[in-house]
Every structure is written in structure tokens, then in C-alpha cells.
Amino acid sequence: MVTGPIEDKRRYRQYKARTQRLPATYHTAIDALQRYLRFFRPSDKADSLLATLEDLADLFEQSAANGTPLREVVGGTRWSSPRRCLRTTRRVSGSAGSGNG
Template identity: 45%
Template sequence: MAAKWIEALTGSLEQKKQYRQYKARIEALPEPYGTVAKATDRYLMVAGGIVDGDVMVTMLTDLADLWERAAADGTPVRDIVGDDPSEFAETFARAYNGKVWLDKERTRLNKAVDDAARKEK
């Protein structure tokens, strides 16, 4: 019962556990994979904008899988991210359908314009 109340305030405890596991996996990566994975993580947190926790956890788990596999295979980081790492990160994020914070702002803008236009009449 208390867990449901806490989750109502803080979000899913399971998602938080999965996120901590993801962070530990990224921290354990050898260099240069760890550095690039952390930089990609930061970029996704700022630019990705995904607000659905389940989608975010899935995306980050897949990101950890990608970097772990690249490290295990010895794949050069540029072979993964290409010449434009930000484009790589944005393309990676687009593969995960979910609400992004910008969706809320688009809705808010559209409503404000609709409301103002109705008052014009």
C-alpha cells in the first residue's frame, strides 16, 4: 500500500531500479566506450525529451546493450556514432515512440491560439 502511495509521488520504483542498473552498466564500460556512452546519455537526457518512463528505460537499456556489444566486439566508436554523434543520438531516440516534453508544449500553444482566435470573433 505504501509503495503505491510513494509511486504516485515519485514515479515507478521499478523504473528507478532499472535506471540505476543502466547507469551501473554504463559506468562499467571500458574506455573509450564509457566516455562516449555517458556523453550520448547526457545528450539524450537533454535533447531526447522522452517523458514516458517505460519508453525511456527501454531506450536506455538498448543503449547500454549497444555499447556493451561494441566494447565486446572492439568496434570503433566512430563506426557506431558516425561523423555526427548528435545525429546518431537523435536518430536513436526517434526509434522509440513515446511522448516527449515538446508534445505538451505543442498542445499548449495550439490551445492558446485556438482560444485567442475564438475571442476574436
């Protein structure tokens, strides 16, 4: 079995090809989640990120095939914007230690 950077690139290209075949709204959502995961991924290892992305592609493919509305896949409005969620998390965690309430 081939491992290392060449295998990682092959897996990533396969993942991107899978996401290109998704309906437009699913494709847009999975691209946004991928950008988010670049900064907040589980570890520094490429294999871990690729496994997460492949699982995400599985979820989106199954949901699209079943006709599941995108909102049910990614959650309600609270999770519609990873950036907004991050701001909320920072605000809550920042205020907890400041003593300001």
C-alpha cells in the same frame, strides 16, 4: 511485477552499473548520449527513456565485446558532437522558412 517509480529507479541503476563496466571511451560516449537524450528523448514517459538507454547500453556492450571502434558505433565526425549537429539542424531549419536563402 513491480512497476512505477521504484522499478524505474532500479532499472536506471542497473543501466548505470552496466555503463560503468564499459571501456573508458565507450563510457564517455554513452554518458554524452545520455545527457543529450535527457533533452531530446522520444517522449515524457520514463519507461520509454529507460528502454532507449537500455538499448543503447546493449549496443555499446556488444560493440566493446566485438572490439568495434567507437567511431563506427557513433558515426563519423558529423555525429561526434550532438551540440554541433543540433546547431547545424537549427541553422538549416531556421533558414528554410526565413526566405534568406
